[in-house]
Amino acid sequence: MAMTMTGEYQLPVPPQTVWEKLNDPATLKACIPGCEQLDKTSDTEFAAVATTKIGPVKTKFKGKVTLSDLDPPNGYKISGQGDGGVAGFAKGGATVKLTARDGGTLLSYTVEAQIGGKLAQLGQRLINGAAKKLADDFFKNFAAAVGPNSA
């Protein structure tokens, strides 16, 4: 199910700092919900393993994370695709924009997520909420990682 979610965070550090964090594998790994492995395979590509957990429903996705449309320090697109085996697959991307504001940075994002296979077929009723939560969690984690006082 393709879904679009948007949101924004005001961060207390300048865009350049946010940009660096957005490109830092350790930060990304800490922020991607359930990320167990994020190995850099090129400047803009990572091999990733993440286990998403919606209550008792756990799915391990293996795939890659790609950074594109790089426009330092104004933003980029971070995309991921994962294969969950018989559970299905997930693809998604977030367009992230950074704007200097009030001495810090306004981070705004638009996430598009797509889930296919068995999860989409069986979990239709809950899947949008689950995807929204994962997107929210990523940016919430990121905001926390960049500045503890950001909201």
Added chain:
Amino acid sequence: MAESSTTTKIRRKEDASLLSGRGRYADDLPVPVGTLYAHVVRSPHAHADIVRIDARRALAHDGVWAVLTGEDVRKLSDPFLAAVKTPVQQWSLAVERVRYVGEPAALVVAESRYVAEDAAELVEIEYAPLPAVIDPVAACAKSAPLLHPQAGTNEVSVREFRYGDTAAAFARADRRIAMTTTFPRLSFTPIECYVVVARHNAAGGSYDVTANFQGPFSMHPVMARALRVKGPKLRLRIPPDSGGSFGIKLSVFPYIVLMALAARVTGRPVKWVEDRIEHLVAASSGPNRVTQIEAALTNDGCVLALRLDQLEDYGAFLRAPMPGPLYRMQGAVTGAYDIAHVDVINRVVLTNKMPASLIRGFGGPQLYLALERLMQRIAVELDLDPLEVIRRNLIAGEKFPYRAAAGALYDSGDYARAVEIATGDGRLDELKRRRAAARAQGRRYGIGFAAIVEPAMSNMGYLSTLMSKEAREKAGPKSGAVSMATVNIDPLGAVTVTADVTVQGQSHETVLAQIVAKALGLRPDDVEVVLEMDTAKDQWSIAAGTYSSRFASGTAVAAHMAAVQMREKLKAIAAKQLNVLPADVELSGGKIRSRSNPDNALPFGRVAATSHWSPGLLPESMAPALSETAAWTPQELEPPSRDDRINTSLTYGFVFDMCGVEIDPVSYQVRVDRYVSMHDAGRILNVTIAGGQIRGSFAQGVAAALYEEFAYNEEGAFLTGTFADYLVPTVSEIPEVEILHYESPSPLTPLGAKGLAEGNCMSTPACIANAIADALGVADVTLPATPRRIHALLERAGATGKR
């Protein structure tokens, strides 16, 4: 057969076993020792190349006998024949590419279903996803992703038809009114899913398969060809009971071939029972259709001519005998209306969805949604009463038998009279009062009508209309529809009937017993009906099976004919024994007697015994043995004419529906307040069973109008994979329907009966859509009219009452 004994209430013979759990369904039948169980590994992608399949881990799993892939299937079998010649190849497993979510990509065969499913998780399939196309209109664009690159297009069949002089009629018309309708994708999910048990006889190179296949048996040669054997080497048996079909169980055929191959590979019998999740994602559905329809009109609402552009979406493959739904209504495309000129464009498009096929009503719901929505729209735009627009265009009673513009021969009817009775006995005035009262309180209430022609017993030649006349001439004519039934009498006088239908719950057993008993002067309980099919031993033709309402105008007729043949034979035998002329003999009350001297009588069984025990006493030149088979094909089912006119079906019934609906202001649910359905199905064979068929068809019509839809997102993910999302209405959701009958016996069949089991699948979606349009004052009503869609409609109109 105009007498009352066939129309009196007769209890169903089937009920005792079905209601007490003694039905014999496919999954109940015993299987041979050593039977293995199969599980299908399905594609999670709507469109992807298969890069690699690695089954080694699965094969190493304890209890696994085999894993089949597309490569195996390609080696062991041939592609399925299709009705439309295209470069597209289709097999029982995906070869090189998957084209819809749920497409079978591999088959695991193991000692139990549990083990097979465990091992299925170990089959590694690497896919390279491709862009998918879901929308039928988008799929026709030049830039659309191609499902079958070798075909060069997704629009695999386009045919234009001109009946009469439509252009001239449009030129002289006062007005033109056009609209576009889209009929959704849905299925009528039977309770019982597919079941196949396949055996391979290595010594004879033959296959023996039991499956709950429903026909048409024109698919038997398709399966045999795919298995690379001659017809008799594929013995197909159909169990005595089936948990519903509604057209769906035609599409078990690829699995019959797949399991036969699995049996051959493993050397063991292989059983597969489809589960509900598989059924919803990949079994079958009706095709969705986009129709552009335009009428040329006089100012007083008379339709002079029609133009239709019908774009039908068959999903990933066009399987035989598709595109049936697009052509089944071809001769009757003008519906119940006297319209002399019509142009039709029929287009078939393929998209990344499960392959579509026949479901109850096939083709009718799609056509009538367009035609009947158009009639309502004409009324709105010309400011006329919708019922008046229908009345002005109905075919007049004196015109029957009526040859419709596109070739259908409507056998009998008096549509205006039926409408008059329906609006009177159905209390249209009261319905209007209810609407006025509701509207006075600010409630959203609307009234809808639908007037449709219900065809029955398809002409086997109708699909050839899709070929050009040159191609038809080259291929040779196709026409007719053979029905067969056999009546046997044993040495003690017990009567048995077999016939070319598959049982799906239509009460064939009851009606056949009733027809044969009547001809032989017996009680229905004296007649045993055996309907499990065996292609190796039973009489069948390519038309055999249960579909297109062929029973009442086809098989029932054949049974009647066989019984009459038997009666005449018994009369001749008895005449000799009673010492009277055969013309003086009658069969009644279990006796065979002299009409002029009723005391001169013999028990039925005694006469029957003579032919068995003393064939020498039979009248001269009479063949011994009491076994009579009749085959019936009506002359009226001619091949398409040179100008593409085609009598698509044998009989044409009439349905007129009217209803009142109200939209709930909080839940946005459409509630059917009252529904009246008038049926002219010729002579009613059994009024109880007719009522059951109409109610069932009505429930599915309501389902199509308000609940059921196979939903895909733009990327092709399947969103209605469980009964939590694919909403089959239950008894709580189905409104009451008031059923009325008007009988115009068909002159073309000895019983005078027409089909009636599909009518409401065709009329009810259109009738409810018209009522919703009336309630909301809108032109576009998308089915199913779910609360979400109604809410969006009202929100666009600023009418949700949002503060």
Added chain:
Amino acid sequence: MKPRPFDYVRPDTVEEVLALLAEHGDEARILAGGQSLIPMLNLRLIEAAVLIDISRLAELDTIRSDGGALEVGAAVTQNKLMAWPDLARDFALLAAGLPFVGHFQTRNKGTVCGSIAHADPSSELPLLLAMYAGEVVLRSQRGTRAVPAEDFHKDMLTTAREADELVVTVRFPHPSDRRVAFREIARRHGDFAIIAVAAAAGANGAVTLGVGGMAGRPMTRAIAARDAASAADAIGQWAEELEGYDDLHASAAMRRDMLRKLAANVVAEVAQ
């Protein structure tokens, strides 16, 4: 649609259940009515190394009402609670909401605690527990604790239960409310609610409103219902805050719209 292999255990005592949970933790699943668990196992959406069947544990199959609360044990089916003689008199909101839980047939198997532990965002029982400000009693070998409903339900299918804990009972405190109402919109009778709304009015006229199906868990709020207009304003504001979510059957906007209308109806019903 067959589950992966698992071990099945049917202990005779709660202590044995707790020992098994301590041993297997996350790998174990409690089977009570099985109305959600079994389909999820069969669909292979979840896994269990061990299934611990508590459905026949007599000590959990009890309904007790003391002065403070109604205590419903983990083996009590939804139909058993519905048939409890004093339910309509003492727990009118439970009596009003329970008929919306699934179907008669599923209520015969499905348990009250199981539905609460499963934490589906549009289930009625979590909403009812929240409306009563009830609590969930959890036991493990480490001890017993009672968790308030609002802390127990964290998000969709997510609760405060630790892997070694068993939900032994849920407690519905005796309400002081005078009037209650429960309404729900579902596509078909017995379906998961698109939204479910409950209202309870106390002696002082304060109205508590609860909603399921708008967020990852049931939400409640006190509404000042001095007059219809101010109640409508408060409900409207709440609807915007909750946002709602899209699924096949309803958009977020439609959920908000339904909440506004349905909540206004139930508030009016209880605030007479």
